Amino acid sequence: xxEEANRTIAVYRSLDELPPAAGRTVAAVGNFDGVHRGHQExxxxxxxxxxxxxxxxxAITFDPHPERFLRPxxxxxxxxxxxxxxxxxxxxxxxxxxxxxFDAALAKMRAREFARQVLVDRLHVCALHEGGNFRFGYRAxxxxxxxxxxxxxxxxxVHLHQAVRVHRLEISSxxxxxxxxxxxxxxxxxxxxxxxxxRSTQARGxxxxxxxxxxxxxLAQYDELLPAPGVYxxxxxxxxxxxxxxxxxxxxxxxxxxxxxxxxxxxxxESVELDETTPLQLEFLMRLRPERAWPxxxxxxxxxxxxxxxxxxxxxxxxxx
Numbered sequence: 001x002x003e004e005a006n007r008t009i010a011v012y013r014s015l016d017e018l019p020p021a022a023g024r025t026v027a028a029v030g031n032f033d034g035v036h037r038g039h040q041e042x043x044x045x046x047x048x049x050x051x052x053x054x055x056x057x058x059a060i061t062f063d064p065h066p067e068r069f070l071r072p073x074x075x076x077x078x079x080x081x082x083x084x085x086x087x088x089x090x091x092x093x094x095x096x097x098x099x100x101x102f103d104a105a106l107a108k109m110r111a112r113e114f115a116r117q118v119l120v121d122r123l124h125v126c127a128l129h130e131g132g133n134f135r136f137g138y139r140a141x142x143x144x145x146x147x148x149x150x151x152x153x154x155x156x157x158v159h160l161h162q163a164v165r166v167h168r169l170e171i172s173s174x175x176x177x178x179x180x181x182x183x184x185x186x187x188x189x190x191x192x193x194x195x196x197x198x199r200s201t202q203a204r205g206x207x208x209x210x211x212x213x214x215x216x217x218x219l220a221q222y223d224e225l226l227p228a229p230g231v232y233x234x235x236x237x238x239x240x241x242x243x244x245x246x247x248x249x250x251x252x253x254x255x256x257x258x259x260x261x262x263x264x265x266x267x268x269x270e271s272v273e274l275d276e277t278t279p280l281q282l283e284f285l286m287r288l289r290p291e292r293a294w295p296x297x298x299x300x301x302x303x304x305x306x307x308x309x310x311x312x313x314x315x316x317x318x319x320x321x
Contacts, residue, residue, distance in 0.1 A: 034079035035088035047093035111137025183228035215269035
């Protein structure tokens with residue numbers, strides 16, 4: 001997947017945007033939050049079949065996430081906001097992504113209508129790749145058995161993929177979100193096939209002009225999924241510069257009233273151009289400890305030295321292989 005990490009593909013934001021000349025498609029439909037290893041297998045298989053057939057390999061996803069439309073109060077925070085999801089989908093080998101607006105009309109569409117009107121009439125699907133737990137249509141009324149029936153009726157093949165397992169764990173977006181939410185970034189990495197990462201910018205009012213002169217970066221407010229409060233070994237990428245780092249996620253309770261933040265201390269620091277619009281990527285590599293209140297700033301400072309030493313040891317062992 002990494003070899004195509006910067007690949008650019010076509011993105012269509014509605015059925016009407018898809019060009020008539022697109023022709024036949026081999027598609028996969030899903031939310032694809034996290035674009036985890038299971039998603040990667042399904043999408044790469046669809047791309048491979050599309051190349052054999054001379055068809056368009058198409059990933060079909062939704063915005064907003066259906067849970068946010070149907071159950072906004074209980075909808076999960078996402079592993080990958082749409083911009084990042086599109087970047088990762090491009091890395092799977094598909095030719096294009098269709099982002100269907102999830103609205104009342106789509107929510108009420110029956111499974112047969114979706115198969116006939118969307119997959120067949122509009123997208124000219126000749127083959128569909130899905131996981132065994134795929135459901136679609138009004139109130140998720142249909143599953144893979146019904147999908148196979150529609151395929152036989154309307155003339156498209158359905159290829160079902162077994163759940164991918166790693167270290168005896170079944171991979172899913174919900175499982176990956178649960179691991180990240182619990183601070184278990186190691187198991188989340190197993191599922192995603194890469195470190196869990198967030199993309200953000202520097203917090204407003206925390207900068208020092210256009211050049212970073214101190215080894216600490218505070219990230220802007222991030223509204224999607226973050227690891228549980230705690231201290232982590234991380235990697236911070238600023239432009240073309242990648243830095244070893246230790247990051248605190250949480251409320252920094254030793255200092256009353258500071259509030260929630262994501263604060264990153266760079267270990268191999270060098271000055272770099274940075275303002276409030278510079279894209280930042282923060283990868284979470286290992287959890288060092290939970291967040292806690294220390295009896296004094298001096299006690300916190302002593303612990304930070306220990307955290308930094310453990311972070312440096314992590315990267316030293318990583319370099320030694």
